[in-house]
Amino acid sequence: MFDFNLSMPTNADPNTLYDLIIIGGGPAGLTAGLYAARYKLKTLMLEKAVISGGQLTATEWVENYPGFPEPILGQKLAKDMESQAKQFGLEIINESVIDVDLAGSIKKIVTDYSTWQAKSVLIATGSASRKLGVPGEKENAGRGVSYCATCDGPFYPDKIVAVIGGGNSAFEESIFLAKYASKVVIIHRSDDYRADKIIQDKVMANPKIELMPGYAVQSIEFANSDDKHLVLVEQGTGAEISFPADGVFIFIGHVPNTKLFEEKIELEAGYIVTDRRHFTNVEGVWAAGDVEAKSLRQVATAVGDGACAAFWINKYIEDWTEN
Amino acid sequence: MPILDDKTKTEVTKILGTMIKPVTLKLFTQPFECGYCKDTHELLEEIVELNPLLKLEVVQFDQDTDVVAEFGIDKIPAIAVIGDRDYGIRFYGIPAGYEFSSLLSAVLMVSTGVHKLTDQAKKFLDNLAKPVHLQVFVTPTCPYCPPAVIMAHQMAFYSDKVKADMVEVSEFPHIGNKYSVQGVPRTVVNEKWFMEGAAPEQMLIDKIKESL
Ligand SMILES: Cc1cc2nc3c(=O)[nH]c(=O)nc-3n(C[C@H](O)[C@H](O)[C@H](O)COP(=O)(O)OP(=O)(O)OC[C@H]3O[C@@H](n4cnc5c(N)ncnc54)[C@H](O)[C@@H]3O)c2cc1C
Numbered sequence: 102m103f104d105f106n107l108s109m110p111t112n113a114d115p116n117t118l119y120d121l122i123i124i125g126g127g128p129a130g131l132t133a134g135l136y137a138a139r140y141k142l143k144t145l146m147l148e149k150a151v152i153s154g155g156q157l158t159a160t161e162w163v164e165n166y167p168g169f170p171e172p173i174l175g176q177k178l179a180k181d182m183e184s185q186a187k188q189f190g191l192e193i194i195n196e197s198v199i200d201v202d203l204a205g206s207i208k209k210i211v212t213d214y215s216t217w218q219a220k221s222v223l224i225a226t227g228s229a230s231r232k233l234g235v236p237g238e239k240e241n242a243g244r245g246v247s248y249c250a251t252c253d254g255p256f257y258p259d260k261i262v263a264v265i266g267g268g269n270s271a272f273e274e275s276i277f278l279a280k281y282a283s284k285v286v287i288i289h290r291s292d293d294y295r296a297d298k299i300i301q302d303k304v305m306a307n308p309k310i311e312l313m314p315g316y317a318v319q320s321i322e323f324a325n326s327d328d329k330h331l332v333l334v335e336q337g338t339g340a341e342i343s344f345p346a347d348g349v350f351i352f353i354g355h356v357p358n359t360k361l362f363e364e365k366i367e368l369e370a371g372y373i374v375t376d377r378r379h380f381t382n383v384e385g386v387w388a389a390g391d392v393e394a395k396s397l398r399q400v401a402t403a404v405g406d407g408a409c410a411a412f413w414i415n416k417y418i419e420d421w422t423e424n
Numbered sequence: 425m426p427i428l429d430d431k432t433k434t435e436v437t438k439i440l441g442t443m444i445k446p447v448t449l450k451l452f453t454q455p456f457e458c459g460y461c462k463d464t465h466e467l468l469e470e471i472v473e474l475n476p477l478l479k480l481e482v483v484q485f486d487q488d489t490d491v492v493a494e495f496g497i498d499k500i501p502a503i504a505v506i507g508d509r510d511y512g513i514r515f516y517g518i519p520a521g522y523e524f525s526s527l528l529s530a531v532l533m534v535s536t537g538v539h540k541l542t543d544q545a546k547k548f549l550d551n552l553a554k555p556v557h558l559q560v561f562v563t564p565t566c567p568y569c570p571p572a573v574i575m576a577h578q579m580a581f582y583s584d585k586v587k588a589d590m591v592e593v594s595e596f597p598h599i600g601n602k603y604s605v606q607g608v609p610r611t612v613v614n615e616k617w618f619m620e621g622a623a624p625e626q627m628l629i630d631k632i633k634e635s636l
């Protein structure tokens with residue numbers, strides 16, 4: 102009945118020279134950690150959250166990760182990925198990386214508490230929710246504006262919620278929200294939805310979910326708790342309407358977590374440029390998962406990236422010499 | 425049926441292996457009108473089995489009114505994590521889901537004395553003149569919540585002036601309403617100041633400054 106999600110840091114020593122430091126403990130980092138630990142590389146993972154799993158922990162059901170014919174809870178998959186990697190000896194420290202020195206043969210990774218050193222680095226910092234950037238969004242974050250349905254869905258029993266977006270996340274999380282809310286309305290700029298057909302069908306079949314194509318959010322007006330609404334603009338005519346909603350969940354894609362690497366690593370629209378070995382343009386530095394410039398950002402691709410990167414990192418460590 | 429499965433128990437045993445000083449979990453409970461009291465009680469009984477340095481003390485909320493008042497408990501189930509003394513670390517509601525990590529973190533901190541506050545934070549807390557009450561509202565399925573809880577508990581551990589509560593909001597919806605909690609984590613500072621999300625240490629300090 103109860104679930105207990107345990108994730109506690111290990112006691113790593115900052116004086117160790119690691120073979121590999123993995124920045125970020127989402128699916129990509131955890132898979133690379135699993136492989137690296139099995140290659141017997143001395144590996145440390147730095148994850149800023151208390152819990153590994155990255156975006157998986159903010160996802161309700163994952164239906165398209167192979168091997169699980171029944172949908173699996175994102176939080177469960179995350180926990181299992183972590184315990185599997187730890188079983189093989191991956192060390193995880195819950196610290197946030199705030200600076201990196203990647204230039205020399207020994208890389209220095211600075212967190213808010215220590216400086217860690219390694220022969221190679223894998224960047225698996227993934228991505229964060231993209232903001233709409235409209236008035237009222239920032240002011241009401243956590244007060245009606247949310248980016249995490251599994252976190253905040255239960256606050257809307259029998260309420261009306263708006264979901265912004267047209268992709269898989271918007272559609273899937275709407276189904277979760279419909280468990281609580283009386284009505285979920287998916288608002289999207291056009292009627293061209295990117296969500297997989299199978300999820301679209303499920304949404305259509307859900308009597309609590311409505312689609313409202315052709316509208317863009319102009320502002321979020323939640324200041325007056327008796328009159329919470331969104332101002333929407335009809336695409337084409339430009340007509341403004343007021344749309345009453347108790348909460349709004351925003352799923353309009355992601356921005357890569359690459360601020361740390363600007364001007365240190367080659368980026369493309371913010372994403373890290375890699376080759377087929379997941380090698381970046383900096384010697385001894387790899388990237389895997391959502392943070393990479395690539396076409397499909399999913400759990401299945403993230404784990405593949407992580408495994409492949411670990412394979413090439415292992416080869417690199419075999420030939421590594423200090424200079 | 426035990427609350428914790430064997431695998432989790434093995435993991436908890438390993439984690440508690442680093443304990444140094446004894447810790448008492450004081451549970452405030454009552455046999456009626458409390459949705460999660462029984463489960464919380466069972467959970468704590470199972471945990472204290474896993475390390476001899478860990479002890480459980482049960483306080484009847486409806487009867488032991490002196491103890492209830494002494495520890496400032498106003499809702500149940502409640503857990504006070506006590507070491508050499510009472511640091512003001514509280515859990516209201518069952519620490520299940522991701523909050524299980526927050527509970528074990530609090531136990532380890534009280535037992536080992538190790539926390540992660542920066543020098544700036546310590547300096548700020550050393551100079552606190554007035555009391556500070558932090559209430560961190562969470563849900564068990566919120567992965568962003570434990571950092572906020574752990575941060576608040578660290579401040580309570582370090583400073584006698586600070587009290588810090590985890591509040592599992594789905595068990596106390598009226599309190600959630602009172603503080604207009606619509607997203608988690610939400611930290612309420614001295615009743616009237618609010619902070620959304622698992623914000624960095626400095627942001628919480630700034631909020632506390634504002635509230636004083
Ligand atoms: C709501 C939602 C639903 C989804 N549903 C599905 C689905 O059904 N199927 C599917 O295949 N995919 C789904 N996805 C996408 C999938 O979750 C991602 O593609 C996948 O998690 C990417 O993995 P990653 O390891 O590259 O990055 P992430 O999962 O983003 O993990 C990155 C990690 O790095 C950490 N980090 C970032 N910066 C730092 C730093 N400076 N220091 C330390 N740590 C840092 C973060 O805390 C995070 O844990 C969904 C995503 C969302 C948001």
